[in-house]
Amino acid sequence: MKRxxxxxxxxxxxxxxxxxxxEKGGEMWTGSGPRVRRKAVAFAEAYARPPAVHVSVSLWDMDTSAAIRAELVAxxxxxxxxxxxxxxxxxxRAARxxxxxxxxxxxxxxxDWDVG
Structure with a gap:
């Protein structure tokens, strides 16, 4: 029987x-060269398998006196x-x-069954 x-x-x-x-003179604002910032996000409920995740910029505060170079990923x-x-x-230079x-x-x- 197919279910x-x-x-x-x-x-x-x-x-x-x-x-x-x-405000605090952090490295994203005052530094140069390669820089990275990570922010952990926890789901309210666990998924059965890793979900598809999309991220986008909702606030972008950058200095425009130099080229704006950035990557945002999950x-x-x-x-x-x-x-x-x-x-x-x-x-x-990224302010926020x-x-x-x-x-x-x-x-x-x-x-769902977990048959091992």
């Missing part, structure tokens, strides 16, 4: 401050959370960054 089940899709979103270096995605990672390099995120994936179901 079909519609998986419970979980969608979660958030908006988090990744850093604010302008890394280390697990069933329980992920890291928002911001990178910049050379003489780019806030990131919006969206996770979409399958939530555990009572009928």
């Amino acid at each position: 079909l089940r519609n998986p419970r899709t979980g969608i979660e979103q958030g908006d988090v401050e990744v850093f604010s270096d302008f 890394e280390n995605i697990t069933c329980h959370g992920f890291d928002i990672v911001f990178r910049t390099w050379a003489d780019s 960054l806030r990131a919006a995120w969206l996770a979409i994936g399958e939530l555990p179901h009572a009928d």
Whole structure:
């Protein structure tokens, strides 16, 4: 007998401050060369498998006297959370960054079996 089940899709979103270096003279604002900042995000409910995660800039406060160079990605995605990672390099200066995120994936179901 073939059983079909519609998986419970979980969608979660958030908006988090990744850093604010302008007021305290942090390295994203005062430094140069390669720099990276990570912000851990925990999901409210664990997914059955690592979900698809999308991140985007929701607040971008950059100095415009030099080229603006930046990368914003989701890394280390697990069933329980992920890291928002911001990178910049050379003489780019970032005062503040806030990131919006969206996770979409399958939530555990009572009928799921773990047969090992």
